Amino acid sequence: MSLSVPWLPEVDALLLCASPRAQNGDKGLRAYAGEAVVMHTYARLLEQSCPVSKTYVSSNGQHERYRALGFLPLADNYADWPGALAAIEAALSVSEAECLLVLPCDMGELPLDAIAKLWRPLALSDAAYTYAVCEGSVLSGVCLLTHRLLPRLRRRLQAARVDLVDWLQEPGGVAVPFSDGAAFCPLGTTANSFA
Numbered sequence: 001m002s003l004s005v006p007w008l009p010e011v012d013a014l015l016l017c018a019s020p021r022a023q024n025g026d027k028g029l030r031a032y033a034g035e036a037v038v039m040h041t042y043a044r045l046l047e048q049s050c051p052v053s054k055t056y057v058s059s060n061g062q063h064e065r066y067r068a069l070g071f072l073p074l075a076d077n078y079a080d081w082p083g084a085l086a087a088i089e090a091a092l093s094v095s096e097a098e099c100l101l102v103l104p105c106d107m108g109e110l111p112l113d114a115i116a117k118l119w120r121p122l123a124l125s126d127a128a129y130t131y132a133v134c135e136g137s138v139l140s141g142v143c144l145l146t147h148r149l150l151p152r153l154r155r156r157l158q159a160a161r162v163d164l165v166d167w168l169q170e171p172g173g174v175a176v177p178f179s180d181g182a183a184f185c186p187l188g189t190t191a192n193s194f195a
Contacts, residue, residue, distance in 0.1 A: 040108030058087030118144035134181030
């Protein structure tokens with residue numbers, strides 16, 4: 001039996017576009033099916049059952065190109081800390097929404113109920129964040145965060161470096177199972193690990 005949630009939150013989104021393996025260190029502007037990868041993911045956000053208010057992007061430059069596409073590009077506040085956690089801190093610092101959805105920019109098959117599913121445990125518990133898993137594996141660092149997490153995140157940015165997936169599995173969050181892990185694979189790849 002599913003649990004009903006009496007309200008849906010205001011949600012902003014952060015698309016993680018930086019990638020050391022991509023040309024110019026950025027994967028969001030890579031062409032896929034005649035369009036920038038980031039636009040495919042944005043289209044999925046527009047179709048979510050819980051709507052997104054503002055969409056931020058974190059990238060290694062290219063801010064004007066992202067702005068021209070209608071996104072809000074962000075610069076990290078922790079310049080010496082490369083990686084997703086600094087981008088998340090920057091987004092949580094400026095977002096006024098109740099929650100922040102974080103996902104890679106190439107999640108063009110994101111389930112249309114992803115935000116609603118990630119929100120349900122937050123509405124029904126004291127957890128500060130949720131993250132998507134399939135068969136025990138964290139799915140590409142897709143997560144929904146509340147602002148209560150910001151002080152803890154800033155403390156973490158003063159300590160030893162950790163990647164997003166490891167950080168999400170630290171105490172304080174709730175893993176939310178999804179049955180279709182393939183929907184969280186980057187565009188243009190196969191889902192062999194979930195076959």
